[in-house]
Amino acid sequence: xxxxxxxxxxxxxxxxxxxxxYVIMHxxxxxxxxxxxxxxxxxxxxxxxxxFSAGEISGMVRKSTLMGQETLGLLLFIGAxxxxxxxxxxxxxxxxxxxxxxxxxxxxxxxxxxxxxTAGVLPIMNIAVGVEVWGGLAIVVMYLLSTIEREGA
Amino acid sequence: MKRVLVxxxxxxWAAMLCTIPLFLxxxxxxxxxxxxxxxxxxxxxxxxxxxxxxxxxxxRGFDTLGESVVxxxxxxxxxxxxxxxxxxxxxxxx
Numbered sequence: 001x002x003x004x005x006x007x008x009x010x011x012x013x014x015x016x017x018x019x020x021x022y023v024i025m026h027x028x029x030x031x032x033x034x035x036x037x038x039x040x041x042x043x044x045x046x047x048x049x050x051x052f053s054a055g056e057i058s059g060m061v062r063k064s065t066l067m068g069q070e071t072l073g074l075l076l077f078i079g080a081x082x083x084x085x086x087x088x089x090x091x092x093x094x095x096x097x098x099x100x101x102x103x104x105x106x107x108x109x110x111x112x113x114x115x116x117x118t119a120g121v122l123p124i125m126n127i128a129v130g131v132e133v134w135g136g137l138a139i140v141v142m143y144l145l146s147t148i149e150r151e152g153a
Numbered sequence: 154m155k156r157v158l159v160x161x162x163x164x165x166w167a168a169m170l171c172t173i174p175l176f177l178x179x180x181x182x183x184x185x186x187x188x189x190x191x192x193x194x195x196x197x198x199x200x201x202x203x204x205x206x207x208x209x210x211x212x213r214g215f216d217t218l219g220e221s222v223v224x225x226x227x228x229x230x231x232x233x234x235x236x237x238x239x240x241x242x243x244x245x246x247x
Binding site: 098114 | 197215222225232237
């Protein structure tokens, strides 16, 4: 693509990543969550892949790194579910809610803006799903575009 | 004959789709036990202000686990299908 598109994509990319991380991190307070935020960040990766060529990006980010990121997200999600078993509760039980530990603050009843340090394992699961969707969608776009460039279709 | 039949079925279907909502009362679902429970207990049990997230990740977390596994499987399938062939490997489809 032209230099204008490349410069614009380079400037926009950090803002897209920050917005996606905000959507993931505030998933238990505002609309959005892990899937949505991960999709937003993957959109930023698609923007970079379109502005620069897929071969150029492949030199910077290895595909195995993204694949490992996706696997890490899924393992973290299952680990957050197994945390309930470790603490003596059923699988996927929200053991950290109202416990006073990490993300363990109790929420006030009724409509209120909310605190970031609430909701127990929900923010951990949001982060895990966000990391997984980020890596997964980015690697799908990367694979498809690099195949199109290689085969010249 | 066949096209007339298809058009008739389509017209009946469209008419039903347009008229049936008129007989249903909006905002008055038949069963409200589940949503009353979620709205009443969501903030206390899941400690989250966003009830949608507490349903997706807490009350129905197992469903979300299946969703994540589906995504992982799909990505793995794409990666297997469009990967670069190794040197000396035969193209079976050409």
